[in-house]
Amino acid sequence: MSRGTRDELLARLAEAVGSVTVAHPTRVAIDGPPAAGKTTLADELAVVLRTQGRDVIRATIDDFLFPRAQRYPRGEYSAEGCYLDAHDHDALNRMLLDPLGPGGDRRFQHAVYDHTADTALSPPIRTAPADAVLIFDGVFLMRPELIDRWDLRIFVSTALDKTVDRAVIRQRQVSSRADVERRWRERYIPSQQLYLTTVRPTDHADIIVHNDDPQQPTWETRTH
Numbered sequence: 001m002s003r004g005t006r007d008e009l010l011a012r013l014a015e016a017v018g019s020v021t022v023a024h025p026t027r028v029a030i031d032g033p034p035a036a037g038k039t040t041l042a043d044e045l046a047v048v049l050r051t052q053g054r055d056v057i058r059a060t061i062d063d064f065l066f067p068r069a070q071r072y073p074r075g076e077y078s079a080e081g082c083y084l085d086a087h088d089h090d091a092l093n094r095m096l097l098d099p100l101g102p103g104g105d106r107r108f109q110h111a112v113y114d115h116t117a118d119t120a121l122s123p124p125i126r127t128a129p130a131d132a133v134l135i136f137d138g139v140f141l142m143r144p145e146l147i148d149r150w151d152l153r154i155f156v157s158t159a160l161d162k163t164v165d166r167a168v169i170r171q172r173q174v175s176s177r178a179d180v181e182r183r184w185r186e187r188y189i190p191s192q193q194l195y196l197t198t199v200r201p202t203d204h205a206d207i208i209v210h211n212d213d214p215q216q217p218t219w220e221t222r223t224h
Helices: 006-018 038-051 079-084 089-097 160-170 177-198
Strands: 026-031 056-060 133-138 152-157 207-210 218-221
Touching: 006 038, 006 152, 006 207, 006 218, 026 038, 038 056, 038 133, 038 152, 079 177, 089 133, 160 177
Parallel strands: 026 133, 026 152, 056 133, 152 207
Antiparallel strands: 207 218
């Protein structure tokens, strides 16, 4: 287990990205519970890699959601629905992860859905350089449908109760505290517990970042 500053963590992650040797773009998963700090970490890592001269593709699971009308067949607060019905993994593999992987043509789309407008997206198809890095953040990234698509797997761990407080702060402009707390305690946290129990994502992670204190994180490198 290592402890250090935010910059030391980012340097370690950038080193891990640089140590991946593949003949196609390096696909990096940044997994973890909602409000654990995945997006912030992914954005900061992308900045570091770009300063090192890498071509970085930033993408997120939120841009591969099913339309709202399809996401809630089990109800808006269903934990099973959050895990089973929310994300379009077929589109994610087809449009992004497989084209950037072994044997892929590197022609990709980084999004298929705008979650703020609840509309389908079809951004221009881009071609990634062979040495590009995909930094992809989201929930449930180690699940069986996706696990083999990653070249480096990072799991951001935070006490689940802490994520509730962070979520209330993050969403205070759009949702009441009561609504955020209900969504977290009935849907998001139980869905994470289901995921942790059935998939054991930390067993698959190459690096686990303990992010309870984002300015003084600790991290551990796993060997498989």
